[in-house]
Amino acid sequence: MEQITESLNLVLIGRTGAGKSLSGNTILGQQAFISKKSSKPVTQYVAVKSGTVGNISVNVYDTPGLYDTDINEENIQQTLENVLQTCESGPCVFLLVIKADKFTEKEKEIVEKIEKRLGEKHLKKTWILFTKGDELEDENMTIKEFLDDSEPLKKLVQKYDQRYHVFNNKAKEDNGQVQNLLVKILKSYFDTLEDIPEILTQNSLKRKILKNIEPDTPADSLSSRQIVLLGKSGVGKSAAGNTILGEKKFISVMRMNSVTSDCSVKHATVSDRPVSVVDTPGFFDTKMTREEIAKEVAKSVYLSSPGPHAFLIVLRVNDRYTEQEQQIPHLIERMFGEEVLKYSIILFTNGDQLNGDSVEKLIEENCKLRHLVQECGGRYHVFNNKDQNNRDQVNDLLQKIDTMIEQNGGGHYSNQMLEDALRIRQEEDEIEIVRNETEKRVRAEIKALSHFSPLKTSTWF
Structure with missing residues (x-):
C-alpha cells in the first residue's frame, strides 16, 4: 500500500x-x-x-x-x-x-x-x-x-x-x-x-x-449544550434541571437532606437544540464524606462528554450567604481547578420570592456574594422553578451560556482540566500530610525536651 x-x-x-x-x-x-x-x-x-x-x-x-x-x-x-x-x-x-x-x-x-x-x-x-x-x-x-x-x-x-x-x-x-x-x-x-x-x-x-x-462548533454538536448543576442540598438543583429540560426528569422534593446521592444525566431538546443536564449530590451532605462527594461530583465531567459547557452554581435567592455558602466556590475550585470559574454561572432559584426586589440589589448589598459573582465573570441568572412553562427564563440562560462559550474561545471544560486539578489536589494533600507529621514530631520533641528541662526546677527563680 x-x-x-x-x-x-x-x-x-x-x-x-x-x-x-x-x-x-x-x-x-x-x-x-x-x-x-x-x-x-x-x-x-x-x-x-x-x-x-x-x-x-x-x-x-x-x-x-x-x-x-x-x-x-x-x-x-x-x-x-x-x-x-x-x-x-x-x-x-x-x-x-x-x-x-x-x-x-x-x-x-x-x-x-x-x-x-x-x-x-x-x-x-x-x-x-x-x-x-x-x-x-x-x-x-x-x-x-x-x-x-x-x-x-x-x-x-x-x-x-x-x-x-x-x-x-x-x-x-x-x-x-x-x-x-x-x-x-x-x-x-x-x-x-x-x-x-x-x-x-x-x-x-x-x-x-x-x-x-x-x-x-463545540465538539459534540453545532448547538448542543452540556450543563452541570452544583450546590448544597435543598437549594433546588434537581428542580432547576427539570426547568431547563422542560419536564420532570429528576426527582425533586422539599428536603434539606440530599435526594441526589449519585450523579445522573438527563437529556431533552430545548428550543430545537440538544441539551444534557447533570445533577450532582449536594455539598455538605451528612450521609457522604467530603471525599466521597468530591469523587462523585467529578463524574459529572465524564457524563458531559466531550465536557461541560457550563457549571451552574445554584443558590437560593432568599437565603443568607453564610460561611457555609462561602466555602462552595473554594470546594468547586479544589475539585475542578482554578479554570472552572471561567465556565461557571451563578443560578439563583426561588425567584418567585424576590417580592419586588431585584437580584442586582441583593448582590450589591452583600460583598461576599458580589465577589463570587465577579469571580464568575459577572454571570448570574434567576429561575422561578414553580413556573416551568416560562421558557423565556430558560432561553435567556442558554443565551448567557452561549455568550460565555464565545468568551472562552468556543471551548468547554475538558477531561484534561479535571485530571490536572486532581493531580494538583493530590500533591497538595501529600504536602499537607508531610506538614502535619512534621508538626506532630516537632511538638513531641519539644514536649520531651521540656519534660527534662532544668527550667522547670524551683531554683530558677
Missing part, C-alpha cells in the same frame, strides 16, 4: 458485521467499500480509500473482521503491523467499530483481544464508533441514554475517557455526523497527544483543522 502524507488516517477495526465498511462509506460520502450483510468477512484484505471531508484530506483503512474463525492469529498480527507501518506517516486514529446493541461476552472478549494487540500507545489514539444509530433514532433514544442502560458499555467508554461517537449509516443526507466526528478526533489529537511529529505543528493539515472546523 502506498504511503500517503498530509492526511488524517482513520483505521476501522472490529469484528465482522459491526459495520466497518458501511462506516467507511459514510465517512467518505460514497460507496468506496463493498458492504453487505454476511456472517463471514466481506473484506479479506486491508483496503484504503481517500477522500475529503470539510476540506480535510482523509485516508480510510477498512480491515478484515478481526478474530473471526477464518482468520488465524498470525494473519491478524500481520494485518495490524501492515496498517501501522502504512498509516503512521501522518496522524493516525483507530476507530473501534461496535454495534449499538447488546454487548455480549463474545464481543467483550474480541474487544479485549484487539486492545491487547494495539497496545497502550495506540489505545490512546483509539475511539469507539457505535453503529446502528438509526435504530436508536427509531426508539427515540440518545447514545448517552443507551450507554446508561448498558453497564459493560458504560465502563468501556469510561475506560476510553469518553472517546466515542455514533453513526447512522442509513442516513441519506449529510447531517454533520462525519464532521462532528472529525472535530472530536482532531481537537483531541492536537491538544493531548505528546508524540505528534514536529512537522505537524506547522503543516497545512493543522491549519485546515483550525481554520475550517475547530472554531465553528
